[in-house]
Amino acid sequence: MNALALAANPQDNTPAEPTGMSAANPEGAVQSLGPDQAHITKLQGWINSINIAAELNDEALLAKIGSRVVEEYKIDDTSRADWKEKTEQAMDLAMQNAKEKSFPWPKAANIIYPLVTTAATQFAARAYPAIVNGRSIVKGVVVGEDKGEPQIGPDGTPVLQGDPSAPQIVWKVPPGAKRIRADAIGDHMSWQLLDEQPEWEPETDQLLHVLPIVGGAARKTYFDPGKGRNVSTYVSLMKLVWNYRAKAFEIAPRHTEEIEFYPREIEEMQRSGVFMEPKTPYGEAENAEGDPDKPHLFLEQHRYWDLDDDGYAEPYIVTVHKSSQQVARIVARYDQDGIHFNARTHKISKIDAVEYYTLYPFIPNPDGGSYPVGFGQLLRPINEGINTVLNQMLDAATLQNAGGGFIGKGLSMNAGAIRFQLGEYKTVNTTGGNLRENIVPMDFKGPSPVLFELLGFMVEAGKEIAAVKDVLTGDQKASNVPATTTLALIEQGLKVFTAIYKRVHRALKSELNKLYRLNRIYGDERSQYKVGDTWKQVLKQDYILGSGVEPYSDPSMVSDMQKMARTQFLLGFLQTPFVQPLKILERAFDAAEIDNPTELLVSQIPPNPEVAAKGMELEIKGHEMMSASKLKDAQAVAAYANAINALAQADKAVGDQHIAWLDQVLRAHEMEFNAAMQPKTNADGSQTGTVGKPPPRPNLPHPLVPGMANNPQPNISDTDNMSGTVPGDEDDNHRMDPDSKFAADHATPGPA
Secondary structure (H helix, E strand, O other): OOOOOOOOOOOOOOOOOHHHOEEEOOOOOEOOOOOOHHHHHHHHHHHOOOOOHHHHOOHHHHHHHHHHHHHHHHHHHHHOHHHHHHHHHHHHHHOOOOOOOOOOOOOOOOOOOOHHHHHHHHHHHHHHHHHOEOOEOEEEOOOOOOOOEEOEOOOOOEOEEOOOOOOEEOEEEOOOHHHHHHHHHHHHHHHHHHHHOOOHHHHHHHHHHHHHHHOEEEEEEEEEOOOOEEEEEEEOOOOEEOOOOOOOOOOOOOEEEEEEEOHHHHHHHHHHOOOOOOOOOOOOOOOOOOOOOOOEEEEEEEEEEOOOOOOOOEEEEEEEEOOOOEEEEEEEOOOHHHEEEEOOOOOEEEEOOOOOEEEEEOEOOOOOOOOOEOHHHHHHHHHHHHHHHHHHHHHHHHHHHHOOEEEOOOOOOOOOOOOOOOOOOOOOOOOHHHHHHHEEEOOOOOOOHHHHHHHHHHHHHHHHHHOOOHHHHOOOOOOOOOHHHHHHHHHHHOHHHHHHHHHHHHHHHHHHHHHHHHHHHHOOOEEEEEEOOEEEEEEHHHHHHOOOEEEOOOOOOOOHHHHHHHHHHHHOOOOOOOOOHHHHHHHHHHHOOOOOHHHOOOOOOOOOHHHHHHHHHHHHHHHHHHHHHHHHHHHHHHHHHHHHHHHHHHHHHHHHHHHHHHHHHHHHHHHHHHHHHOEEEOOOOOEEEEOOOOOOOOOOOOOOOOOOOOOOEEOOOOOOOOOEEOOOOOOOOOOOOHHHHHHHHHOOOOOO
16 A cells, blocks of 8 residues: 555544543633534544545535645645746756757857755755764653652652661652653664664655755655554655745645556555545546556645534645546544634634644745745856856857868869868868968957956855855865864854754754654554664653654754864863863764774773883882881881990999999998897896997998099989989989989998
């Protein structure tokens, strides 16, 4: 079954329910009341009908509809006659279709300068890779905050779980869920356009080449039940007709597409019920010239008509055989969600039409018409002027090379016109003097230098309009130009292209929204798609809950030079501590279209070998210095320990002498005490009392304080003051060496 025949049948096999429509009272309050049940049942039945015309059973009405469709198509086609003529001429220029000339002589030079061709190919060469950039075509959109929605408990507060000291929120919708859903939708729709709809990419390439010549192109987006998938096909504006004086394409009262079907396709659609059987056979196609298989021209008109006789015209798609004006098919161009009614009167207040066509405009029409214009219309006059000058120069060169002139009557050759072959000489019956005197050649000047300058001026003027400059075509002479300067030159030269590309970007967004709607209505509950080597799935519910899509491409960047120049600008900040170097490198690889840049980048910058070697050298020197410092510290500790040991040994020697002296003193006291305690022996041998006066104490000089003589000794026990002091005397801090003090206190005074 032909896809174009099914284009106007967005069937939804789900039964329609009256509760799905909206009702508003005059104050704007939404109510659940519906319109007349019989009325709504009829409208719902037509939504799912494959061909409403077969249900009408009103031949007069169908004849009236067919006649009106053809008549209004002709009105619209006539309104755009001037635009159509100029567009056909522009197409001839772009296609280099030169017609044979008869002036100034037959088959004179007829070169077409490729100004329009170059402008068209340059635009397509930039726009096509910008739109189809790898496999990223569609990007899901997140609207509103994506912070999640917590689960609310019976008390109206978020539900918590886990450790009471650190409870966790139970999420009804986790944070980031919108972003995950949007990314899945974008990946799925990109896969649909590139894999499930194999015609989309090559037709996009064709659209972008035709767009700058004609001034516009259209895309027709619908669900094809025969293929079981979405279709978004290219439609030439030469085949899509609407009134030239309409305010805008979107609000034109009707759009008519010229579609050709072969007799075999017509028969198949009639057998399947898509087309009605004609009351009168179609016969041969127009201008068939004996070819029975020549396709028939049908008019598929998206228009409004009051089929339910309620005084309000509903949107339908009517397909009519052009030559016979017989209606072949009528289907609804609305869905259940688009029907609005007044809750008070129960009458239909509005029906939203489902739009199938997306217009891709190149440049808005300066004269206010709804048909856009392209380089073909804008450059045609100057291109024709360039062609005229160029051909005149070629014709002048032809005359100069061919030559010609006059032969006097004095020269009789009796041979008529004489033509020479290469290296040939002719014999004549006259002398050389007579020959020179009777032949006068015409002085053909050849190509004029003024025309050459004029040609260059017009070519440059045409390039100004088309924005085709050396820096944009890659022919800029090599020079040491900063990246910012090159970027400024590119952006200035691409002003025209950037403005046009933004219109293309806006139209592509509209087309993607139509495809998004079809996925929401006709998509499977679970649809699989492929990302790299991994198969993933997206739910129909994701499209219901999602927020929409937009093109992945950047509308402000339409050339690789722009990307690379901007990347070069960013690379200048690579060493700045206020930016993220890894992100800059990722953008640089992306601008250069390097696959899988993450495989080439590391999260931590590896050390510079020279810097690492220098650091190792410094580290070794540091260890050496630290070792030397520790050695010095150890030596100092050892010296300190030796000093303490020496002091301890010295103290021990002094102590031993002091103890020995004390022992002698104690023995002397003991002897003195014992002597004093002995009883006195009388003459008669009796003992009474004590002896009395003890014997004199023995003179025991201290070994370190020999008789209080002035003999300075080092105060080895005083660690606070290592300077020499006189034993028994106080130092400057009113301190006395304890050993000396003890010795001085207990020393036995020597003999006087």
